[in-house]
Amino acid sequence: MTTSATPRSNRVIVTVIGQDQVGIIATVSTILADARANILDISQSIMEEFFVMIMMVDLAGANVPFEELKRRLAEKGEPMGLRIDAQHEDVFKYMHRI
Amino acid sequence: MQRFSPQEIVETIRMVQMENLDIRTITMGISLRDCASDDIAVMERKVYDKICRRAARLVAVGEEIAREYGMPVINKRISVTPVALVAEATGTVEYARIGAALDRAAREVGVNFLGGYSALVEKGTTPGDAALIESIPEVLATTERVCASVNIGTTRAGINMDAVARMGWIIRECAQRTADRDGLGAAKLVVFCNAVEDNPFMAGAFHGVGEPDCVVNVGVSGPGVVLRAVEAAPEADFGTLASIIKRTSFKVTRMGELVGRAASDKLGVPFGIVDLSLAPTPAVGDSVARILEAMGIERVGGHGSTAALALLNDAVKKGGAMASSHVGGLSGAFIPVSEDIGMIEAAELGVLSIDKLEAMTAVCSVGLDMIAIPGDTSAETIAAIIADEAAIGMINRKTTAVRLIPAPGKKVGDSVEFGGLLGRAPVMPVSSLSSAAFVARGGRIPAPLTALNN
Numbered sequence: 001m002t003t004s005a006t007p008r009s010n011r012v013i014v015t016v017i018g019q020d021q022v023g024i025i026a027t028v029s030t031i032l033a034d035a036r037a038n039i040l041d042i043s044q045s046i047m048e049e050f051f052v053m054i055m056m057v058d059l060a061g062a063n064v065p066f067e068e069l070k071r072r073l074a075e076k077g078e079p080m081g082l083r084i085d086a087q088h089e090d091v092f093k094y095m096h097r098i
Numbered sequence: 099m100q101r102f103s104p105q106e107i108v109e110t111i112r113m114v115q116m117e118n119l120d121i122r123t124i125t126m127g128i129s130l131r132d133c134a135s136d137d138i139a140v141m142e143r144k145v146y147d148k149i150c151r152r153a154a155r156l157v158a159v160g161e162e163i164a165r166e167y168g169m170p171v172i173n174k175r176i177s178v179t180p181v182a183l184v185a186e187a188t189g190t191v192e193y194a195r196i197g198a199a200l201d202r203a204a205r206e207v208g209v210n211f212l213g214g215y216s217a218l219v220e221k222g223t224t225p226g227d228a229a230l231i232e233s234i235p236e237v238l239a240t241t242e243r244v245c246a247s248v249n250i251g252t253t254r255a256g257i258n259m260d261a262v263a264r265m266g267w268i269i270r271e272c273a274q275r276t277a278d279r280d281g282l283g284a285a286k287l288v289v290f291c292n293a294v295e296d297n298p299f300m301a302g303a304f305h306g307v308g309e310p311d312c313v314v315n316v317g318v319s320g321p322g323v324v325l326r327a328v329e330a331a332p333e334a335d336f337g338t339l340a341s342i343i344k345r346t347s348f349k350v351t352r353m354g355e356l357v358g359r360a361a362s363d364k365l366g367v368p369f370g371i372v373d374l375s376l377a378p379t380p381a382v383g384d385s386v387a388r389i390l391e392a393m394g395i396e397r398v399g400g401h402g403s404t405a406a407l408a409l410l411n412d413a414v415k416k417g418g419a420m421a422s423s424h425v426g427g428l429s430g431a432f433i434p435v436s437e438d439i440g441m442i443e444a445a446e447l448g449v450l451s452i453d454k455l456e457a458m459t460a461v462c463s464v465g466l467d468m469i470a471i472p473g474d475t476s477a478e479t480i481a482a483i484i485a486d487e488a489a490i491g492m493i494n495r496k497t498t499a500v501r502l503i504p505a506p507g508k509k510v511g512d513s514v515e516f517g518g519l520l521g522r523a524p525v526m527p528v529s530s531l532s533s534a535a536f537v538a539r540g541g542r543i544p545a546p547l548t549a550l551n552n
Contacts, residue, residue: 045104047105052108087166087168090356094352095110
């Protein structure tokens with residue numbers, strides 16, 4: 001805990017929140033595959049009537065910058081009524097793990 | 099590999115999306131001690147160059163962090179060595195030129211505020227300190243982003259009542275010189291007792307003399323997150339309530355720790371501290387007053403407000419202290435009036451008085467903050483208010499501050515509007531009794547017995 005934040009992992013958490021519908025996983029995984037981003041883990045559940053899908057994704061071999069990936073995800077999500085975002089895993093690690 | 103439950107992920111996203119969790123400020127502290135010169139033109143250039151060089155990437159890095167972590171970083175700011183310490187070598191009184199150079203540098207690097215147009219005069223005033231203090235009204239009226247502060251007392255030194263008396267006049271002057279903007283100048287001036295050297299929050303931030311050449315400090319803020327947690331436990335007893343607040347504060351502070359480390363890393367500058375302060379904004383749901391009300395006080399200002407605030411302030415510190423490697427700055431709940439919708443409403447209803455606010459400042463950070471008072475309030479009365487507040491800080495070994503706006507031409511019942519994070523403030527009544535003879539005595543209030551702890 002006393003060392004600096006680097007070297008940091010390349011892992012991000014992709015979250016999809018919204019109404020459940022056909023093709024969510026297909027849509028998100030297509031975007032990720034196109035970017036050569038590797039899905040390490042995937043889980044989904046229904047919370048407070050909302051569909052929540054969480055993917056842990058490794059960007060070590062990705063061929064697009066993080067911010068571009070974020071943009072592509074949000075852009076695909078919008079017409080489907082889904083909030084799709086990607087955040088560095090450290091946000092969740094810092095808040096929920098000691 | 100770390101796995102996170104959907105509940106954890108959704109909790110984090112909810113805090114940001116719905117409860118206004120954000121990083122309130124990344125503040126870069128920059129030493130100006132190497133900018134001293136006996137030629138003021140040289141000093142101006144050195145100050146401008148150093149700030150532009152050190153903070154060149156500050157705003158871009160703040161925005162990058164916000165995108166990477168999905169965590170808003172509201173303000174990117176700069177604090178500098180108290181200017182009085184650096185400018186004294188110039189031997190001039192044209193300090194406004196330094197203020198203008200600071201303003202240009204702040205605009206160049208894109209920060210919205212720069213603090214440190216400051217003097218530390220708790221025990222006495224040097225010619226340089228006096229020149230700086232006298233130039234404050236002009237600087238705050240003619241610059242956009244510069245913030246000023248003056249430390250007039252400490253537990254160790256007592257209270258410099260000559261400086262207090264002068265600051266009463268200076269505050270009035272700041273307001274009058276910005277009368278066309280409701281006295282905005284006074285909103286950028288803080289008078290401190292026990293000022294801290296690593297505070298990232300404006301308007302009172304400055305880069306202390308014991309600090310490194312450059313440092314990054316972070317202020318987190320999550321009144322909305324704490325409010326939601328308190329609301330979800332309407333019948334919890336105080337022990338349980340304190341635990342709930344501690345847990346919430348821990349999570350909020352972890353975000354500050356994360357962002358502080360990331361910013362330090364990306365900027366190649368040491369990480370100073372996380373300031374745990376609960377800082378409200380005028381946005382609905384981002385109010386400290388509402389937390390006290392959610393604890394069961396009908397309106398902030400009612401009896402019980404001080405006890406509720408004491409519990410809140412202490413629980414926030416206990417939770418936050420465990421979450422960060424270096425906690426510092428002011429680290430307490432702020433109770434500014436104009437920046438907190440609950441405070442504004444209570445003041446408008448007439449149920450929150452300056453006297454009650456003064457009592458509340460004994461148990462929280464920081465002081466009588468962003469309070470509009472009638473424009474015809476005398477300099478002596480303002481000085482006496484400062485003295486009262488400084489006495490609370492001096493005796494209790496804590497930071498207290500005064501940021502009053504004697505709103506030009508306005509009376510009780512009127513209000514002032516600053517917009518943005520500074521909000522709006524109803525003009526609150528002050529006592530009509532005279533304190534002029536008290537203030538006129540001059541000299542110093544001796545350091546209290548609590549100072550003798552060696």
